[in-house]
Amino acid sequence: MRFPLAPTAKIARHIVKHKLKGTPKFAMVLQLEPLHTCNLTCTGCGRIREYSTSLKDMVPLEQCLAAAAECDAPMISICGGEPLIYPKIEELVAGLHEQGRMVYICTNGVFMRKKMREYLASAYTPAFEPQLAQLLTEKLVTEKEAESIRKADAAAKSKVVIRPSKWHYWNVHVDGLEFTHDLIVEREGVFKECVAAIQMAKILGYQVATNTTVYKETETAELEEMFKFLSSLGVDGHTISPGYDYDAAKKDMVKRLGKDPAQFFLTREMTRQKFKDIERWGQMFTIFGTPGYLEFLAGKRELACSAWAVPTYNIRGWKAPCYVMTEGHYPTYAQMLAEVKWDRFGVDDRGCGRDARCENCMMHSGFEPSGALSSSPRDSWINFKYNFGSRPAPYPSSPELTRAAYNGATIGKGHLAEAKEAVNREFAGVKSAFARGGNDLPHDHAHGDSGHSGGSGGCSSGASGAAVDQLADLKAKMAAAKKIEVKSE
Ligand code: SF4
DSSP: OOSOHHHHHHHHHHHHHHHHHTOSSOOSEEEEOSBOOOSOOOTTOSHHHHTGGGTTOBOOHHHHHHHHHHHOOSEEEEOSSOGGGSTTHHHHHHHHHHTTOEEEEEEOSTTHHHHHHHHHHHHOOGGGHHHHHHHHHTTSSOHHHHHHHHTOOHHHHHSOOOOOOTTEEEEEEOOSSHHHHHHHHTOTTHHHHHHHHHHHHHHTTOEEEEEEEEOTTOOHHHHHHHHHHHHHTTOOEEEEEEOOOOOHHHHHHHHHHOOOGGGTSOOHHHHHHHTTTHHHHHHHSOBOSOHHHHHHHTTSOOOOOOGGGSOEEETTEEEEEOSSOEEEEESSHHHHHHHSOGGGSSBOTTSOBSSGGGTTOOOHHHHHHHHHHOOOHHHHHHHHHHHHSOOOOOOOOOHHHHHHHOOSGGGTOOOHHHHHHHHHHHSHHHHHHTTOOOOOSOOSOOTTOSOOOOOOSSSOOOOOOSOOOTHHHHHHHHHHHHHHHHHHO
């Protein structure tokens, strides 16, 4: 079967239980952000900007566990920030397992090998020698590290660690092949480290997933190559989602200057174009997601937003209405469910955003659960078929695939300095035209200030504001980097 039986059965039971009880809204996945500190500064990341004044704050362990217990989501996605920086991450994972929940750690991969060495040190017996030998052969640990694993002291032996489990996935952020990924995370070498971490995890018996965000500039052909490569590494599954593409300043230009929205946004139509192969990929690779959501991305159906099913909890509380938008934070999940005016968000029957910021959104955190929660007989059948169908075989590894993957710093095409220079040179005019002034990924403001247009006749909105969101930087760099790549050939 495509996914492990025990977690799949648990999720199915959770849905059936709430359907039988007639619960109108309930949590499926908790996005738990114990902190927003990160070791990277990815340009497209809204978190380190929106919560820039509280990067040092952390949610106490007990509060994290209480949030999971309160919403009772069967799956917990620990994100952030970089969750492996959270000092009690091991205790958090252990506590969530004790509550019987499936745990995904969404990580940039940089600290994964350190955490797995800690596991090895705590669990080491001579029976681990074959794995250690393989790790040494593949240069995934050094001789010195192997020795310190073998000679672990009592403190290392008794440390709480993150062990391989069918209830746990490392969920590694990978947005493209080496050139693109390092560009997006703004640091060369990160892609290579992610791959090393994935290889080490698979040798040690961990489950590994990857998560990929698709931007306007993302090339679908590259995504397919990326999936082939990741599959050849033995990655167990992939999540993929369009990026959140809303920018009030650009929206305003569309409206005032009559520009084509496609010039600025990853519109729904463009998203569907980018995801036209998603169902084929779902057959080739283990894409995590309901078939209903894949059909939605491919443009074959509409889905309603059910952001309440994927709530976010962080240092300020329960973030409403969704993972990307912030209108407020609530002390409890129950209060958030009761007080948010959910019908102000999502899209209407014409596919127009009820709130201007929802108009182009097709994010998995809003729409994925809608496919899973549908009770139509057809959806139940396709969900069953997809989950219980056979798992796609790993893509065969080959030197060509590896060569194609390492298309950046590894082969001397380190692009970052050149890209930054190109951005400054070629995009300075664009930046000044938008009067760079901040991030309109929504801020934590009072209810009612949502940018909601309430307009009629088409999907136009009255949103305005002199801001260029952080994605503009990323997009400019990606465009600039592609030029550099062409020049270098
Ligand atoms: S449609 Fe709107 S409310 Fe729903 S996830 Fe997207 S941005 Fe959030």
